[in-house]
Amino acid sequence: MKDKVIDVLTSYSTPHELSALGNEAVARGALEAGVCGVFSYPGTPSTEISEVFNMVCNFQNNDENAKNYPELVKNKVYFEYSINEKVALEKAIAYSIGNKSALCVMKNVGMNVASDALMSVTYQTIIAPLVIVVCDDPGCHSSSNEQDSRYWGNMASVPVFNPATPEDAYRMTKEAFRLSETLRLPVLVRTTTRVSHSRGMLAYNEIKPADRVPFFDRLPEMINIPARTAAAHKKLLDKLSGDSLTPFFHEFNRRYFPGNKEYGIISSGAASSYLLEIIHRNDLSEKVEILSLGLIYPLPEKDILSFLQQGFKKILLLEELDPILENATRKIAQVHQLEIEILGKNFGGLSSTGEFSLEIMDQAISAFLGLETVKNDRVEGLGSFAQELPPRPPTLCSGCPHRASYYALKLLVPRENGEVVLCGDIGCSGLGALPPLNMIDTINHMGMSISMAQGLAEAMKGKGGKVVAMLGDGTFFHSGITSLLNAVYTKSNILVIIFDNRTIGMTGHQDHPGATHLSKYNQIEILPLLKGMGIAFAEELQPFDTRDAYHQIERALAAEGVSVLVSKAPCVFLPEYKAFVGHEDSVIAVDPSRCNTCHNHLDHAIQCSRRSSAQSSMSRAVAKIKADKPMDATELSCPANICNHGFFHSIVEKDYKTALDMVRDKLLFARTCGDICHRPCELFSGHESESIVPIRQLKKYVSGIESNFSNFSAAQAQVRNAAPKNKSVAIVGAGPAGLSAAYDLVREGYQVEVFEKEAKAGGLIRFAIPDFRMDKKGFDFEIAQLGQLGVRFHYQKALGKEIQLAQLGEDFDSVILSVGMGKINRLPVVADHLPANKWFSSLEFLKKYNDKSLPVTPGSRIFVIGGGNSAIDVARSAKRLHASNEAMISCIESMENMPAFGEEVTHAREEGVLIMPSTYVHHCESGDHVKIVLNGYISKSLLETLEVDYVVVAIDQQGQTEDYSELGAENLTEKGRIRVDKHSGASNLENVFVAGDICADNHMSLIGAIASGKRAAVGVRQKLEGYQFEYEGLQALLGLERKAEKRQASMQYDTGDNLTEALGVFDLFQSCEKCNHCIDNLGCPALIKVAGKMVIDLAKCTKCGLCIDVCPNNAISWVKKESLEIVAHERNA
Amino acid sequence: MKETLKTMVVGVGGQGVVLLTDLLVEAALLAGIPVASSEIYGLSQRGGSVTAGITFGENTNGFIEQAGVDILIGLEPLEAQRCAAYLHRGSTVVIDNNRILPYVVNAGNAAYPDIEKFVGFLTAHIHKVIYITDDLGSIKPAVRNLYVLGKLSKEKVFPIPYECLIKAIHNIVTPDFVTASLRTFELGRNN
Structure with missing residues (x-):
């Protein structure tokens, strides 16, 4: 940096051809004009100008440099980034009144903020020269609008220079000081992005340090009172129409290719550059004469008039944005009664919106001159490659604290119903509007967030929740403070979140009053400032502590009146960021076995919680942050493989229908299990009795909602949509095992017939479970559904009497024995x-x-x-x-x-x-x-x-072994139970499967029976259709023999209105196949998807650790560097 | 060099488009070639697209136009393809196969284009295509753009002599990175 500054200050003391950025050229021009002080606020595309002076100022105030480069330090230039453009201009004006020449730099909208100062000072006087540089942004590359700042000339009655090239920018800035001194008026230099951010060739000149002695002159003009204003206005207009401007007009309004031409073109700014290139390459200098205007206000009437009077047939006006010069030219022609065709906007494709381009210029010129211009040799079909490509908008950087703040807020504030309005602001924080965060409803101009929030809160009083304003720390100081004071004063009901990332980020990490890395300034702490404003609820929060942040925001939203949260963590680009995130010896990695896949079943055709899971992912993500009791849902495995975490989270979301459907997807007896299942999922979890997720009670609850309970449409749809297998299965014994097998097989397109020795179905559940333990009517209803689904029942058909195993084996493709121990x-x-x-x-x-x-x-x-x-x-x-x-x-x-x-x-x-x-x-x-x-x-x-x-x-x-003697006594246990293959329930006889109590390994419980029936159904499918997966609940089924560690009585949760509140302490997490939560809600550039799994790009990761809090499956964690095989990410060039 | 030679550098914020532009401008100056450039980088630091035009020859201002770019330096393939319409039959294109997925692609909502198809089309229709698929795993991301420049510097159409490029690297690049930059440039040039 030192070399660059020395360059700017010295090495071009003699004219030297070089290439300079337009903005650098402006800075140099001011230096050569002897500027004493520079006041500005960052804003693209103007910021480079300020940065030059920032560097110069720091260089000159360094003691070592004072020793080594005394000449360079001798004439110190004062520089400050003021709190906003208004104060910057006010201070620049004051500086000038103290007899020190001043430069004020801002972007287009900055002038709006500073305009009050500009509009008043012209009626008074300045002493030393004051030049204001305003940078417009046609095409809105990085601005909220493309306003045409040339109007300030007309509006404020100040001269305006409009450079077309970096060289123009240099010379005009320098001369602007001279003009300002002559007229005792501020002078505007108005550039555009194209000029500010282009590099062109130019030659610098000597820096003549200003010889100014500061003083304050007590002039009557210093006091602005109405008595003086009318006369002051006239004085102002006289200044601008005087002769002192003539040499400036002469120097900066230039003619190209003078001669007797039919066609004349008047152009200004970047338009002139585009124009000259087109003219040169088409060799059209013989056809046109050009008047290129550089000093455009006061309007160079004489220059324009004399140009018009040359007898052109047609005149073309070329200027980006508004037809300011065009309208002035038309007026001049009318006043002087000139018969001449004047063309401008809307001719030949010329528009008042957006930038010009070579293509636009080419089209306009060829239309104007009525000729074909040189066209480039296009390649047919090449253009189509550039169409419909994925856009690449800007995003928050990896590790940005704004993302963490937005995420915590996202967990709290539902975006679907729109009740809480989020008012955002300008700057990096505004990027929270983009997907996937989508956490902003309004953005306008700097500081509007707080005004919008309080205005909306007032308009919608009584309707909807608190309105939230969100803005960065830079923006807060720029224009948020005044608005916030108004909110406190008018007793508004809003929440303000200040994203304090310790810098003005978007424009290149400049300091501001609340975050200064330079000891020469006082840093203003935000929290005491808020307290001083009388804000009762003002707190700092640490955005990367997601859990705490969540609760803090929750409290702030609930508080009455104005509440303010300062979300404080440094910007990724600041030197303190690295120490802030720490973890030097670790990196963040994703465990692929936990990301994006469900362990439970390999057959991806199995339906479970595979509905659109954005909402379920969100409820799991909220649970992870809010809940006190995290529990890996795989510990809660159900032998019937009900997805417990999907079931649980549906209930948390109050979607009871889906919860019941999830149960019914796996088993028929939802209500019955809700009554009498012995809850291995709860008992085996090994948790303390107060920490048990009440799965059974919840099952009972959701199956108790009659409208859902009686709705079996999902199962009916499954039967309808199943591909018919054209195979038949006989099931002997209509107990829970046999009926569960029937339920699964009929939904897979099999023809199922059930044979039962009693007059009614239900087995031990019907006959042996006492009525007081369960709802037998509900049980009846559940069984009856099987008939509705197409299962055929044959009652009073006992095995060994009315029906024989061998005969069944012939009549059916498979047989399942579930006769129980009778x-x-x-x-x-x-x-x-x-x-x-x-x-x-x-x-x-x-x-x-x-x-x-x-x-x-x-x-x-x-x-x-x-x-x-x-x-x-x-x-x-x-x-x-x-x-x-x-x-x-x-x-x-x-x-x-x-x-x-x-x-x-x-x-x-x-x-x-x-x-x-x-x-x-x-x-x-x-x-x-x-x-x-x-x-x-x-x-x-x-x-x-x-x-x-x-x-x-x-x-x-x-068991009544005589009924199934075909199996052979050697395959039975001493109690007559049948030995089977534990993976499929297959017996030693081909096509005969076994389920329920009669199965030798069966756990004698309702869920044990159900699961063994489901296992047998899978066995049948493996045999008859080549189904290649094993029973999805096998591990849980085989694990049923584990005794409960404690004898717990049934847990009871109040299923009233506070149910979801009470359930909120639990976080059941488990990888869910369709989880896309991090992609859908976080959008960190370092999280990329490779072959369906998330991977951390270590080259981009800044170790903020937010993703660890975010993943609802706990798939992301810190990993010690040594233990990770770091291959491509450690680079050595 | 023909009367005017127009070059375009495109990439994603952070890949060093602006540095490359400054380098080319500096090198052209040292070689006595009239040069101008025009850069667009407002929100680019936040991972957006960056484009710069560098024009060699008199009466140019760094402006580029459709079918008017003689040399395209694509530091990222998607961004290079985005500029397809700027090329003409005589263009030379260098594309570094260093893919940076935009969010919509990462989220599975849009597909990254078939770059090979694009390169194939270019190979058949324009003057020269250099598609860098070398294994650049060992090169620091910060200086990868120098590798690309190195590869391009050998081409006949490239107007700036080698010595001026070397000197420009010394003048422009931050002192800490000069050695790595020179080494990477040579690597690209000789590979």
């Missing part, structure tokens, strides 16, 4: 000693209980042998039968090891059932009552003698 083995210690009316098997007892035909009188004592679920069911039924009944259970297991489900044991004890673990019946005796001699199981000695009325045997369930 008998209780005879227990001699009871059966041999008691009359038949004094004892029951558990199956018999429960069937009769459900039929209401149980011959047990009130006041009876019922003694149950067995420690399993049916024993519990018997005991509880006994107590419910008559309130005066007593029930007691004896089992050989200890309390902890009772095979019954923990919560069933708990229910029994709560209901007064006496449980006697580690006991067995030594013998029974009949009499008036039944006498039971009970021994301790460990001690094998007498415990006590009991008198009871009935005994129920609830142990030793067995």
Whole structure:
């Protein structure tokens, strides 16, 4: 930088051909004119001018440079980036009044901010020269509008120079100082992007340092009061019409190719450059004469008039944007009654909008002169390659704190219903409007965010939530403070978020009053300023702490009145950023196994939560930030493979229909499971009892919504849309296992027939589960749906009697045996000693209980042998039968090891059932009552003698093996259960599969039965259609044997209005196949998709770590550098 | 060199389009060739497109036009293809296959164009195409544009002598990067 500054200050002290950027040329021109002070505000395309003086100022104020380069430091130029353009111009005016020449630099809209100063000072006087450089932006390359700043000449009555090239810019700026001094008026130099950002050849001259002694002259003009203004106005206009301007007109309004021409062209600014190039390359200098105007206000009437009077046939006016010179020319022609055709805007494609180009100029000239111009040799078909290409708009940089702030806000503020309006502002923060963030509803001009918010809040009072204003720290100081004060003053109800990234980012990271890296300035802290304004709710937040930021924003939105959050983290480009993010020895990496794929099933045709998942991803993303209890949903695996996290999040989103459909996608018995499933998904999770996700309760809840419950349209659609397999399957036994297999197979296009020995379907669920434990009507309805879906039922067809296995094997393509264990083995210690009316098997007892035909009188004592679920069911039924009944259970297991489900044991004890673990019946005796001699199981000695009325045997369930003897005794267990292949439920007989309790490895529970039925269905599909995947819930099914670690009673959550609130503490995360959350909501340039998985581009990653908080599947994390194979990203050139 | 030679440099913000432009201007000056340039880079630092025109010869201002670009330096393929209409039959094109996906492509909402098809068309229809597919993995991203310049510098149509380019690199490039820049330039030139 030192060399560059030395260059600017010295090395061209003698004329030297060089190439300079238009803006650099402006700066040089001012230096050569002896400028003393430069005041500006950053703004493309003007910023380079200010940066030259910024560098010069820093150079000159450095002590070492003072020693080494005394000549260069001698005439110090003052420079400041003022808080905004208004103060910049005011200060420049003041500087000039103190007799120091001043330069003020700004972009086009900056002049709007400064205009009050400009409009007033012209009625007074300045002392030293004051030049204002305004940079327009035709085509809006980086501006909100393409206003034509030449109008300021007319508006304020100040001279305006309009350079066409960098050389023009240099000379005009220099001469502008001379003109300003002559007229005692500010002079405008108005460039455009094309001039400011072009490099051209020019020669510099000597820098003559100004010889100015500061003083303040007490002139009457210094005081602006109405009494003086009328006269001042006249004085002003006289200044501009005087002779002092003539030499300037002469120098800067130039004629090209004078002679007797038919055609005349008047042009100005960049238009002149385009024009001359076209004229030269087509050799048209013989045809036209050109008047190129450089000093355009005051209007060079004499120059234009004398040009017009040369007798041209036609005149063409060429200027970008508004027809200012064109209209003036037309007026001159009219006033002087000149008969001449004047052409301008709307001729030959010339427009008032956008930039000119060589093509536009070419078209206009050939139309004007009526001739063909030299055309370039186009290639046919080449242009089509440039069409419909993906656009590349600007984005927030990787690691930008604005992205983090917007993301936290996005999790809180739903964008669909539009209730919370987001008012954005100018600068890098404005890029939050672009996809995928889409977090801005309005952007206007600098500082409008806060005014828009308070105005809208007032207009929409009473309707909708708080209005939010968002702006950067630079913008806040520029024009946000005044608006914010008004909001406080008028008691507005708004939230203001100030993105404090410690710099003015977009224009090249300049300092501002709130963030200064130079010790020569005072830094103004924002928070005390806010407190001083009387804002009660003013807090700093750290945007990369997503969780805290979320909660802070939430509080701020809820607070009444004006609340302000200062989101403070440095811009990526600042030197302090690297230390801020830290993690020197780590990089961020994506675990591909967790990104974008669901582990659960490999068959991607399986439907689960594969609906459009943008909303579900969002609710998972919010849960991740809000919730206290994160839980990997794969720990909650359901043997039927219900997607628990999809189910859970649908409920959080209050989409109960989808939640129920997700359950029904996998199993038929949603309500029944909601009633009596033993919840392995909850119990096996290993979490503390307060931290269990209440899946079963939620299942019951969603299947309790009648309108959804009775709507089976999704399953019906599946049946309709299934490709018919033209294969038939016989299912023997209409218990939950068999019916679940039927449900799956009919939805895959199979013909299914169910054979059941009883008169009704339902198996143990219907007959053995006591009615008080579940909704049997709902169960009936669920079963009836199978008929609706096309399953055929044959009742009172028992295996081994009305139907034979071998015959079924011939009549059907596959058979599934799900006959259950139909008998209780005879227990001699009871059966041999008691009359038949004094004892029951558990199956018999429960069937009769459900039929209401149980011959047990009130006041009876019922003694149950067995420690399993049916024993519990018997005991509880006994107590419910008559309130005066007593029930007691004896089992050989200890309390902890009772095979019954923990919560069933708990229910029994709560209901007064006496449980006697580690006991067995030594013998029974009949009499008036039944006498039971009970021994301790460990001690094998007498415990006590009991008198009871009935005994129920609830142990030793067995299969009725004679019914399926074809399988061969060697393939059965001693209880008659059938051994199967654990992957498919296949038996040793071809095309015979087994499901349910009769299956040797079956877990004796409802979900165990359902899952084994589903497994058998997959087995059938593997055999009959070559289905190549294994049963999706296999691992969970095989894991059912794990006992619960604790015996937890059922968790109950209040399913009222606060349900989703209560569920909010949980975050169930699991990779979901269609997750696109980071792409859809974050848009960090360092996150790229390669072959369907997200990858971190380490060359772009700035280690801000935001993505780690964002991924709802916890697929992104810090990885130590050594452990990662870093290949292409460590470069050594 | 024909009377006017128009060059265009295109790429994504951060690839060094402006640096390359400044280099070419400086080198042309050293060679005594009249030169001008015009750059468009407003929001480019935020990952947007950057284009610059450099014109050699009298009476030019750095302006470029459709079918009027003699040499196109494409530091990024999509941006190069975006300028297809600026080429004519006599053009020379250098494209560095250094793809930077815009957001819409990354998000799966639009497809990155078939660059090979574009290059194939150019090869059949214009004067010369240099499609850089060398493995440049070892080159620092910051100086990759010098490799491209090196490759181009050998072409007959390129108007600036070697010595002037070397001197320009010394004059323009930040001191810390001069060595790497020179090495990378030579690599491109000799590869």
